[in-house]
Each structure stands twice: as structure tokens, then as C-alpha cells.
Amino acid sequence: MKLAIIKYNAGNIQSVLVALERLGVQAEVTDKAEKIKAADKVIFPGVGEASSAMNSLRQNNLDQVIKELEQPVLGICVGMQLLCEHSEENDTTCLGIVPVKVKKFQSGKELIKIPQVGWNTIYDLKSDLFKNVPENSYIYNVHSYYADDSEYTIANCNYGLEYAAAVKKDNFYGVQFHTEKSAETGDQIIKNFLELL
Amino acid sequence: MLAKRIIPCLDIKDGRTVKGTNFVNLRDAGDPVELAANYAKQGADELVFLDITATVERRKTLAELVKRVAHTINIPFTVGGGIKTVEDVSVLLNNGADKISINTAAFQNPQVITDIANTAGSQCVVLAIDTRQEEDGEWYVYLHGGRTKTNAKCFDWAKKAVDLGAGEILLTSMNHDGTKAGFALDITQQFSDALPIPIIASGGGGTMQHFADVFLKAHADAALAASVFHFKEIEIPALKTFLAKQNIAVRL
Structure with missing residues (x-):
């Protein structure tokens, strides 16, 4: 199986690559359109700020490449947010693949710290991405922005409000949390993605 | 619920x-790598590596160590020590670190907090503050691993750092560090209640009850300790079970 990790100016590419190596999976980190298109599966990582990440994609024409992918694609953290329509982070127009808005956490009635940092539980798990993952498993989060709950949600999480911890539309999957840093639960989700048809 | x-x-x-x-x-x-792997297995939620020689010896990064750690553990880790620039941060992130912590350099050049936040995101900027309560009752910022006193009050500096883009604060009380007499509850609570970002309490954790106290009384988001774990005076699984029994949300 050919696995591509999209290379652009965004943080956790190395963490994702290393996580795959720990699981004994080879992946190629690339910004070459033909290699990304030819891969069986694509991981779209991301840590950092949405508008500079989008600019980095556009500079390399990767925004168009990603939109046209037909194989399973997994966006992680900011990668997931960029799959969405728009992010409040510096008013960024994202890829628009999953028609969902990305908003900033607000401390309201329930006082919350922003960013959400740490281990929280996911529930209402709906896709093969969560095969063998028990309800209310802990996953690791580091984020100030979240995707709105919608018909595309395949896992929920609660931090001051209920939001989409994971989304799916067609062949595009996105997880807000860091699968590559979520201990055994994260490893299982990565394995599940690799086994998706 | 966030643990x-x-x-x-x-x-x-x-x-x-x-x-x-x-x-x-x-x-x-x-x-460090063996210890890190062992901690991850025991249920540590995160690890922090601080190169305590870095600032004095001007050693740049722990890139090699970071790479080995990243290949070994499946939980997040933060790296600090000697970080001064956005480039220093990139090297560590590219080698697999999840966050960086910055201390002296941020105090001397606060703009670097904003620069790192703008390129890598606030969430990876952990501002470390070493503080000591003096006889006047005030908590002052210390630099260079605790060797240099400043006239800045630690809460003022923390507030400014939050505005500049810090994502978390690692607050070490030098009065308590190494004493195993409990965390600095007062200053930790002041930080936790008044600042909008997560506070990691550090210094003084000696018993399991000290950890419960820093969560329940001082409202810390995380508690950090070194020697009690290294020398197995407190085992992490037993600590988490203890905390869970007091209705503190922990990842078991």
C-alpha cells in the first residue's frame, strides 16, 4: 500500500510520520501532486495557524490537488479544520470539502481554558474509523478552534459545548484530536484508517 | 470531560x-528515552523534557534526543531549554516534539512568544516561569534556571505572556521545588482562576494527596513532578486511581 503524507508548512508532519513508523508502516512525505494522487491513502496533517497553512497549500497548488482526491484522506487537527469550509482563525477560507464551519472556543457559562489541552473522551462513534475503539475512549487534544456539530460528525466530544471530534464526507475523514499522540486508542484509529477500503 | x-x-x-x-x-x-517509554506505558499523560544546561552553555537544541523519544512513545511531549528563536522551535517540531517551552529568552525578548505563536500556533507555546516568593510576600520571576532574580512579579509577566500568545503556563515555585512538601497552592490558584490558558503546576509534589490538593484546591489543569516519579516514590497508576477516587477526572 502506498501512503502519502502531504508536506506543507504545518507542524506535526514528523509526529505523524514517526507514529506510522512505530506501527511499522512506511509513508512518503511529499508535496508532489502526482505522488499524492497516486497514493492509496493520504494523510493530511497539521498543527499551527489556519491561514498560513492555507497559504502554504495554495502556493504549491495543493489545495486543488486535495479537493480532487478520490482515495481515503485523513485530516488531522488543523488538517481536519482545513477540510472544512471556513475557519474563524484569521478569517480563513478553507478547502470547503466538508461543509462545516470552524469556530473558536468561547468561555461562557461553563468556564473553559483555551486552548483545550489534554485528554478528553469521544462518544457516539459512527464510522469504521472507530472499529474496536470503545465509546468514551480518551484521546489527546490541543486546539482553540473546533468544527461545528453537523450531519457529517462521526464522533462527538464535549468541551464547554458539544462539537465534532471527527467528520466524514465521502472519502474524506477528519479528526480534531491527535491520533498520533493518543496512546493505544490513537494507534487503533490509525490502523483502522489504513484498513479502510 | 477533560482530564x-x-x-x-x-x-x-x-x-x-x-x-x-x-x-x-x-x-x-x-x-531519558528509557524513562520516557516507561512513563508512557504507566499512563503518564504527557512528558516534559527540560535541558537545564541549555541556557548557560548556550546549547541550542535537543534535536537528537527529541527524535529518539518521538520514535519511542505515543503520548505528547514538550521540550525546553535554550530555545530563543522561531528556527529553534522548527528544529524541535521537525524532530517530533509536540510543544516547546520557553523561559528566559521569552522574558528577555517577549516578541518571540508572538513570533512562535504566529508560525506554529499558540498551542505549542508553553511559557515556563520559575518564581520565588520573597520576604515581601511577592512572587518574582527568576531566569537562567533560577539563578537570576528579576524585579518582575510573576503574575504580571504571565498576563503579558498570555496577551502575546502563550498557550500554556508551566509554573514552578522555587520555594517548593524539590521539597516534597506540596505544591504552591496560593500562586497556582491565582494563575488558574485568573488566566484563560491551562496552568501546569510544578514544584513540591511529594505525596498523592499533594496532587489531589493542587487539582481540587488550586484548580491546576496539570501537575508536573520529577523525582517522586523517577525514584518510584509515587507510581503513576496508583496516583491516578487515588485521584479518581476523589472524583478528579483522570485518564485511566
């Missing part, structure tokens, strides 16, 4: 884990 985090800290000197009392009298505490 309270238990964070073992590994102070690194010349590639080895060391631990001292009140920042001096360093003792060897083992190989």
Missing part, C-alpha cells in the same frame, strides 16, 4: 536525566 494531566518532567543534562533539590545538587536519574 487532569499527570506530567513527569525529565531534566536533561548532557543527555542524561538528572534531578536536584532547589535547582542544585544534581543526581543522575537514568536514560
Whole structure:
């Protein structure tokens, strides 16, 4: 199986690559359109700020490449947010693949710290991405922005409000949390993605 | 529900884990990668590596160690020591670190907090503050691993750093560090209640009840300790079970 990790100016590419190596999976980190298109599966990582990440994609024409992918694609953290329509982070127009808005956490009635940092539980798990993952498993989060709950949600999480911890539309999957840093639960989700048809 | 985090800290000197009392009298505490793997297995929520020699010796990064750690563990880790620039941060992130912590350099050049936040995101900027309560009752910022006193009050500096883009604060009380007499509850609570970002309490954790106190009384988001974990005076699974029994949300 050919696995591509999209290379652009965004943080956790190395963490994702290393996580795959720990699981004994080879992946190629690339910004070459033909290699990304030819891969069986694509991981779209991301840590950092949405508008500079989008600019980095556009500079390399990767925004168009990603939109046209037909194989399973997994966006992680900011990668997931960029799959969405728009992010409040510096008013960024994202890829628009999953028609969902990305908003900033607000401390309201329930006082919350922003960013959400740490281990929280996911529930209402709906896709093969969560095969063998028990309800209310802990996953690791580091984020100030979240995707709105919608018909595309395949896992929920609660931090001051209920939001989409994971989304799916067609062949595009996105997880807000860091699968590559979520201990055994994260490893299982990565394995599940690799086994998706 | 978001869990309270238990964070073992590994102070690194010349590639080895060391631990001292009140920042001096360093003792060897083992190989950092082995320790890291062991902590991850035991249920540590996160790890922090601080190169305590970095600022003095101007050593740039722990890139090699970071790479080995990243290949070994499946939980997040933060790396600090000697970080001054956005480039320093990129090297560490590219080698697999999840966050960086910055201390002296941020105090001397606060703009770097914003620069890192703008390029890598606030979430990876952990501002470390070493503070000591003086006879006047005020908590002052110390630099260079606790060797240099400043006239800045630590809460003022923390507030400014939040505005500049810090994503978390690692607050170490030098009065408590190494004493095993409990965390600095007052200053930790002041930080936790008044600042909008997560606070990691550090210094003084000696018993399981101290950890419960820092979560329940001081409202810390995470608690960090070194020697009690290194020397197995407190085992992480037992600590988490203890905390869960007091209705503190922990990842079991």
C-alpha cells in the first residue's frame, strides 16, 4: 500500500510520520501532486495557524490537488479544520470539502481554558474509523478552534459545548484530536484508517 | 470531560536525566528515552523534557534526543531549554516534539512568544516561569534556571505572556521545588482562576494527596513532578486511581 503524507508548512508532519513508523508502516512525505494522487491513502496533517497553512497549500497548488482526491484522506487537527469550509482563525477560507464551519472556543457559562489541552473522551462513534475503539475512549487534544456539530460528525466530544471530534464526507475523514499522540486508542484509529477500503 | 494531566518532567543534562533539590545538587536519574517509554506505558499523560544546561552553555537544541523519544512513545511531549528563536522551535517540531517551552529568552525578548505563536500556533507555546516568593510576600520571576532574580512579579509577566500568545503556563515555585512538601497552592490558584490558558503546576509534589490538593484546591489543569516519579516514590497508576477516587477526572 502506498501512503502519502502531504508536506506543507504545518507542524506535526514528523509526529505523524514517526507514529506510522512505530506501527511499522512506511509513508512518503511529499508535496508532489502526482505522488499524492497516486497514493492509496493520504494523510493530511497539521498543527499551527489556519491561514498560513492555507497559504502554504495554495502556493504549491495543493489545495486543488486535495479537493480532487478520490482515495481515503485523513485530516488531522488543523488538517481536519482545513477540510472544512471556513475557519474563524484569521478569517480563513478553507478547502470547503466538508461543509462545516470552524469556530473558536468561547468561555461562557461553563468556564473553559483555551486552548483545550489534554485528554478528553469521544462518544457516539459512527464510522469504521472507530472499529474496536470503545465509546468514551480518551484521546489527546490541543486546539482553540473546533468544527461545528453537523450531519457529517462521526464522533462527538464535549468541551464547554458539544462539537465534532471527527467528520466524514465521502472519502474524506477528519479528526480534531491527535491520533498520533493518543496512546493505544490513537494507534487503533490509525490502523483502522489504513484498513479502510 | 477533560482530564487532569499527570506530567513527569525529565531534566536533561548532557543527555542524561538528572534531578536536584532547589535547582542544585544534581543526581543522575537514568536514560531519558528509557524513562520516557516507561512513563508512557504507566499512563503518564504527557512528558516534559527540560535541558537545564541549555541556557548557560548556550546549547541550542535537543534535536537528537527529541527524535529518539518521538520514535519511542505515543503520548505528547514538550521540550525546553535554550530555545530563543522561531528556527529553534522548527528544529524541535521537525524532530517530533509536540510543544516547546520557553523561559528566559521569552522574558528577555517577549516578541518571540508572538513570533512562535504566529508560525506554529499558540498551542505549542508553553511559557515556563520559575518564581520565588520573597520576604515581601511577592512572587518574582527568576531566569537562567533560577539563578537570576528579576524585579518582575510573576503574575504580571504571565498576563503579558498570555496577551502575546502563550498557550500554556508551566509554573514552578522555587520555594517548593524539590521539597516534597506540596505544591504552591496560593500562586497556582491565582494563575488558574485568573488566566484563560491551562496552568501546569510544578514544584513540591511529594505525596498523592499533594496532587489531589493542587487539582481540587488550586484548580491546576496539570501537575508536573520529577523525582517522586523517577525514584518510584509515587507510581503513576496508583496516583491516578487515588485521584479518581476523589472524583478528579483522570485518564485511566
